[in-house]
Each structure stands twice: as structure tokens, then as C-alpha cells.
Amino acid sequence: MLRLALRNLLRRPLRLALTICGVALGTAVWMTLAGLGDGYRAGLRTELDRAGVQLMLVPLGCPYDAAARVLKGRTLETSLPASALDAVRSDPAVAVAAPMLIAAVPRPEENRTDLWVGLDEASRHLKPWWHMTAGRDWFSATNGAILGSEAALIELRAPGDALHSPELRQTFRVEGVLERSGTSDDSLFFIPLRTAQRLFAQDDRLTAIAIRLKDPAELRAVVQRLQQIPGAQVVTMTEMMGTFLRLLGTVRTLLMALAIVACAVGILGVLNTLLAAVVERTPELCLLRAVGASRTQMVFLVASESLLLAVAGTAAGVGIAGVGGHAIESLVKPFLPLAPTGTLLQLGPDRMTQCALAAVLGALVAAAYPAWCAARLPPALAAKTE
Amino acid sequence: MCPWRNPSADVALWFPGSTRSDTEVRILSGVRPELAQRLGRQPTAGENALYVHRIWRGTELLGEVATTRVKGESGAVELAVAFEPDGRVHGVRVQRSREPEPIANVLQNSWLASFQGKTATDLSAGASTIPAVPPEARTTGTAIMEGVRSLCILREMATRPGILRRPAPEAAAHLH
Structure with a gap:
């Protein structure tokens, strides 16, 4: 089934490349922003821990x-x-x-x-x-x-x-x-x-x-x-970190909204590609149904194509985030309050797993409608088109 | 690496009538063995490259300026040294130092003026070519003399044919 799905995708190399680019862009934006946020939080905590204090008494x-x-x-x-x-x-x-x-x-x-x-x-x-x-x-x-x-x-x-x-x-x-x-x-x-x-x-x-x-x-x-x-007031390090993270959080929410839009565009791109492929291959798919392919197998075929697109796009996106993320970090870092030293971008296994799961979920969402269309194709249509 | 703190004032003092300046990086890592021999010590990492600020009047080269940081008695001493096109010292200025006032007074312009016209060879000949300073200023005075001598040698080596020259990046040009 996977080989068939792959062969179907490779029929239109340009469309395939553009769809993968869309998914990769969404993934890269998401990974970079999430990685920078994780790194900032971890770095800030480390710096405050290294300060070795829980409270600070300062003038009013x-x-x-x-x-x-x-x-x-x-x-x-x-x-x-x-x-x-x-x-x-x-x-x-x-x-x-x-x-x-x-x-x-x-x-x-x-x-x-x-x-x-x-x-x-x-x-x-x-x-x-x-x-x-x-x-x-x-x-x-x-x-x-x-x-x-x-x-x-x-x-x-x-x-x-x-x-x-x-x-x-x-x-x-x-x-x-x-x-x-x-x-x-x-x-x-x-x-x-x-x-x-x-x-x-x-x-x-x-x-x-x-x-x-x-x-x-x-x-x-x-x-x-x-x-x-x-004449004195107390600041706890937790409060201080919370304040900085709240400041960052506001900006992060806006940026994550952008990331969500980028991911949505990627999912819509996959949906569009799959739907176009189903319409283009209607005679073939009807023939498959006529020679005994079940509706479930049709759903699996389209879902496999969607998953392949998502995997390729996600892999490319993670690569782009790894390479381009540091450039974005160097642009953003001077504007961060109490910016921790060292690298902020953290593309850890947790984030990668999260991203892979999100990609699978996105792929399934994108495949749902085209798969439904493919599964509903009547086998008799094969005879008509012949 | 030592910045050039006050280029406009220094240029006005040493090269009045100049119309423009540029900065070149001269790579000396290829001549390290000879450099070590002439300096009488191993060159530092910073001495692998010399930032030379060239001062022009139209197309005529008026001179060059280079900077260095030496270890004074009470802190770092930063020097700006101007050279004639033939390599003789044109002027020396202490850009900054942490020396206490009595020592700083001894190492003032009158003493620094004694470096004028000197070459690396003159300064290598020892303290005889430069007036002696009181014992309390000797450490810093010797460090300044050694700093100027080293710059003379570096600058001399840097003018040799075959030495790689590159225009300094805009940002670095102000720093060195």
C-alpha cells in the first residue's frame, strides 16, 4: 500500500515539492518558536538558580x-x-x-x-x-x-x-x-x-x-x-521569573498564532494535493474498487499518501529549524529581558516527538475528506470510464 | 585587541590637513618565526594581525596609526602610535591608563615626545635613546617603551611585500 501511495505522489513532482515546502515551513516556524521559548525558560531558571538566592531585599x-x-x-x-x-x-x-x-x-x-x-x-x-x-x-x-x-x-x-x-x-x-x-x-x-x-x-x-x-x-x-x-521590599526569584515569562508569554502567544496559521496553511496544502490527486485518479481508484479493494483500503491508501507528505515535510521543517533557528535567535535575543547566556534554541526529543505527533494528526485531518471521497467512489464507474 | 579611542582628535593633532583615512588588516601569522626573533619573545595571539589606520591627503599617504595595550604598574595602558610613511614614530599618545597621578604626570607628553623620529632599531638599542624616568614610573615606562618598540617591529614587518592585506570591516575599523 505504501509503495502504491509513494508512486502516486511521485507522479506530480512539482506539486509534491510545493506541498512538502508548505508543511516544512509550518513545522519550522512552530519548532523554532517553541524551541526558543523552551530555551529561554530553561536558561532563565538556570541563571536564577546559579544566583543561589530565593529572595532579594531591595530599596523601594x-x-x-x-x-x-x-x-x-x-x-x-x-x-x-x-x-x-x-x-x-x-x-x-x-x-x-x-x-x-x-x-x-x-x-x-x-x-x-x-x-x-x-x-x-x-x-x-x-x-x-x-x-x-x-x-x-x-x-x-x-x-x-x-x-x-x-x-x-x-x-x-x-x-x-x-x-x-x-x-x-x-x-x-x-x-x-x-x-x-x-x-x-x-x-x-x-x-x-x-x-x-x-x-x-x-x-x-x-x-x-x-x-x-x-x-x-x-x-x-x-x-x-x-x-x-x-524602606525595603522583597522580590522572590520565582516572582521575578514569572514576570519575565509573562512578558515573554504575551509575545509568544502572538508568535504562536502565526505558527498555527503557518501549520494550517500546510494542512490545507496537503488536503488540496490529496483531493486533486483523488479527482485526477478517479478512473484508477474506481478500477481498484472494481477488482476488490475495500473502502477501508481506499481510506488507507489516501491516508498513507498524507502521512508520507507529513513525514517528509516535518523532517525538512526540523532541519530548517535547526539551521535557521540560530539566525532567528541572534535577531531576537537582544530584545529579550534578562536574556540568559548561551544558546536559547532547544530542539529536544520531547519537542521532536510532539511535532511528529502533531504532524501525524495534521496528516490524518488533511486526509479525512479526500479519503472519504475516494472510499465513496462506485466500482461501476470503472466500467463507464473504460 | 585595543580600540582607537579618539581617532578624530589624534588625526587632527598628528596629521593636520588630512582628508580621509582607511583601515587595513595585515596578516602576520606567516612571519611568526621572524617576528619572534625580532621581538625577543613569542608573539601574542593578537599580534598575528595588525590593524593599520592609514591617513591620506588626497592620494598622498601622510602616515599610519596603530594601537596597542601594555601592562602598566597599576593597570592596562593603551597607546596610540602614529608612524611616518617611512616607519619612524611620528607621535605617541596614552589613550588610557590607571596609573596614579604622580606616575601619569611623569609619563606625560614631554616624555612621550622623545619617541618622535625613532625606529624599531633605535628603541631596540635600549633605554639610552629615551630619557630615563624616576624609579616609581620605571615599570610602566618600560612597558610603554616595549609596546612602542613592538608596534614598530610589527608595522615594519607588515609593510613587507607578500604580507596579506585586507580592508578592515566597517565595524572593526573603529575598534582597532
Whole structure:
């Protein structure tokens, strides 16, 4: 039956190629959009997990903007009082509370800004990926500095070297260089928190406090308690991820609508091809009926042709998504909020299986009417046409 | 790779009257053994290609500019070096540095002016051709001198016949 179906399809190579192209286009659009969405969600979760925190205490303002800025190592317009840290640490459910002060030093002649991040010892417990390529993994002196990999590369620094900031009039001793993490940490200068507070005249002020809980199940109760701290607000990483995904979701719905239209066009293309083939081959199909082919066999014949078209189109579509998806990713990525590093496009086996099942379903839908027409052809018509 | 931070000001200072400029990439990976011999060290990966900014008045070549980044005492020091068409140093400017003020003051234009007219051979002859700097500025001063010498050598090698030359992509032309 399959051989007969294949032979029937190959009779009209141009029509066959165009139909396959339609199916391939729909599949490619669907796969690319779904793959990008999956990759974004997974990448965002990984980045937030790597941040090692469940909550962040930031100054009043837009909490998501504040948390995103802190995660990306950018400064905030306002700051928290150091007393907020005591309040957080006194909460029995808090396992780690890591204060940080982020300060920007513009260097207009270089078109760049040096970002200095003051950390205290607690931050090490929140950064499991804090590994050095060289040197010590923590400050041994108040003028110690740990550099992100890119910062060290640009400044040609290694552990033991001096690093001067003309704007701050302060010379630091490089104690360590971080391994490349692919995050914004790569371009940061880390210094002890107290040093940062002194240099930036922010005594007893903090940009944010990153928090890890002893038991994540207590999240809601802890948030309610920490919201009481004056001048501060709490952002959970789950909320933050949800906000970004909701933003993405709106765009994704629109794009998926386009994908559905593309798939519908593909299905209609298959239907059109099959119907035309049935009409063209009416005498042959009647002859088949006359020599004993059952209605069910006629249905199977048309359905087989439809499945062959769907399989070929889907295979081509997956190939196109694999090749062209990365180009689309590079176009889309700059516009994504908190875009994760690395490749976003994920064409995993789950998506492939989903796509194959959708293709089979689409093929059966497209084959239904032509198969019904073929099955209803009267065998007697064969004698008339002869 | 080191960007050219302020091309318009540098061109106005070094080559007044210029009408246009272009940027060429000269591929030096084919002459690495000789380069290593002349530099007295293994060339870095960045030294496999030299970005040369050529400055013109009409069809007359006024000179060339190249940039480099060297390891100063307190951070990276970025240099822009202008060359005469015959390869002599026309001018040197510190594009950026993190040196403390006393050291930065020593390594000012008056000291940098001593590089004018020098060739790779002059600079290879040692510190005698360039005025000495105070001990606290010696590390950075030596790094600058070595950086200029290396650029002179690279530029000299890059003008040889047979060296592959390509126009730099538009985006890269501003960066190097």
C-alpha cells in the first residue's frame, strides 16, 4: 500500500515539492518558536538558580527592575540602611543573608563604566560557581580585589598585581581572578563590602541583600515578615521569573498564532494535493474498487499518501529549524529581558516527538475528506470510464 | 585587541590637513618565526594581525596609526602610535591608563615626545635613546617603551611585500 501511495505522489513532482515546502515551513516556524521559548525558560531558571538566592531585599521602587539590575551588576538609585541586614539576619528562617553594595564609576573617555561590587563573606555561600583561575578565592586585606575574567583580561592583571582607580584614588592588590562564568560577573571588580562603603561614601548603606532560606517552604511567611522592614521590599526569584515569562508569554502567544496559521496553511496544502490527486485518479481508484479493494483500503491508501507528505515535510521543517533557528535567535535575543547566556534554541526529543505527533494528526485531518471521497467512489464507474 | 579611542582628535593633532583615512588588516601569522626573533619573545595571539589606520591627503599617504595595550604598574595602558610613511614614530599618545597621578604626570607628553623620529632599531638599542624616568614610573615606562618598540617591529614587518592585506570591516575599523 505504501509503495502504491509513494508512486502516486511521485507522479506530480512539482506539486509534491510545493506541498512538502508548505508543511516544512509550518513545522519550522512552530519548532523554532517553541524551541526558543523552551530555551529561554530553561536558561532563565538556570541563571536564577546559579544566583543561589530565593529572595532579594531591595530599596523601594520597581522591585523587578531593582532585582534585575542587581543580578546584572548594575547600580540602583536608592539604597538600603545597614539596619535592614540586621533585621534580615535576625529572622529565624534565613540561612544566608549576603549584603552588597554596587557602585558605578563612569570612564567617559573609554566609553565604559567600571562596576565595583562590595561583598561580604556571606556572598561566598550564595555563589557556588565562585571559582578562581588563579589566586585566592577571598579577600585577605581591605585593599584586596577579585576580578571577573574579562575585567582581568582587559586590565592585563594577574594575582599579586596592583590595580589603581584614578577616580577613587585607591590602589588595590589583585587577589584572585574568577573563572569565566558567561554572566555579568565577568566584567566586575569585587572588593570587600566595608572598603566599598568607605570609598563610595555609603557608610552603612547597601544596594541589596541576597537571601537564602533554611526551608524554601517558608518563603511566603518570610516574605510577609521582611516586607515590614522600612524602606525595603522583597522580590522572590520565582516572582521575578514569572514576570519575565509573562512578558515573554504575551509575545509568544502572538508568535504562536502565526505558527498555527503557518501549520494550517500546510494542512490545507496537503488536503488540496490529496483531493486533486483523488479527482485526477478517479478512473484508477474506481478500477481498484472494481477488482476488490475495500473502502477501508481506499481510506488507507489516501491516508498513507498524507502521512508520507507529513513525514517528509516535518523532517525538512526540523532541519530548517535547526539551521535557521540560530539566525532567528541572534535577531531576537537582544530584545529579550534578562536574556540568559548561551544558546536559547532547544530542539529536544520531547519537542521532536510532539511535532511528529502533531504532524501525524495534521496528516490524518488533511486526509479525512479526500479519503472519504475516494472510499465513496462506485466500482461501476470503472466500467463507464473504460 | 585595543580600540582607537579618539581617532578624530589624534588625526587632527598628528596629521593636520588630512582628508580621509582607511583601515587595513595585515596578516602576520606567516612571519611568526621572524617576528619572534625580532621581538625577543613569542608573539601574542593578537599580534598575528595588525590593524593599520592609514591617513591620506588626497592620494598622498601622510602616515599610519596603530594601537596597542601594555601592562602598566597599576593597570592596562593603551597607546596610540602614529608612524611616518617611512616607519619612524611620528607621535605617541596614552589613550588610557590607571596609573596614579604622580606616575601619569611623569609619563606625560614631554616624555612621550622623545619617541618622535625613532625606529624599531633605535628603541631596540635600549633605554639610552629615551630619557630615563624616576624609579616609581620605571615599570610602566618600560612597558610603554616595549609596546612602542613592538608596534614598530610589527608595522615594519607588515609593510613587507607578500604580507596579506585586507580592508578592515566597517565595524572593526573603529575598534582597532
